[in-house]
Amino acid sequence: MPWWSWLLIWSALTLGFLALLVWSGVRLYRKSLGALRAFEALGDRIAVLNVDVSPRPEQFRPAVFTDLAALRLEVEQREAERVHRRQVRRDGRIVRGKLMRNARYVTR
Numbered sequence: 001m002p003w004w005s006w007l008l009i010w011s012a013l014t015l016g017f018l019a020l021l022v023w024s025g026v027r028l029y030r031k032s033l034g035a036l037r038a039f040e041a042l043g044d045r046i047a048v049l050n051v052d053v054s055p056r057p058e059q060f061r062p063a064v065f066t067d068l069a070a071l072r073l074e075v076e077q078r079e080a081e082r083v084h085r086r087q088v089r090r091d092g093r094i095v096r097g098k099l100m101r102n103a104r105y106v107t108r
Helices: 003-049 068-101
Strands: none
Touching: none
16 A cells, blocks of 8 residues: 555644534533523522522530530430430341241242
């Protein structure tokens, strides 16, 4: 093959590659503009709602200034709730275990 045919082939490949890059860039640019428009519309919808979505921190109450009896009562209530939740989970596990142990196999 003569040298000019190789030059022609590589020139065509390079131009094709550059055309592909330009086409991909334009397509990416258009899609990013569409995404920005969608985000703008979403922002407008959220602004219309005017809802504060940030969580409100609880009021800080230093334990130093509260009554000791009230603190003990609060700790006991939390412990009782934890014990109750554990007992409910344990009862559920026992029920599921009994169901699995007494399950009948169904053959079709």
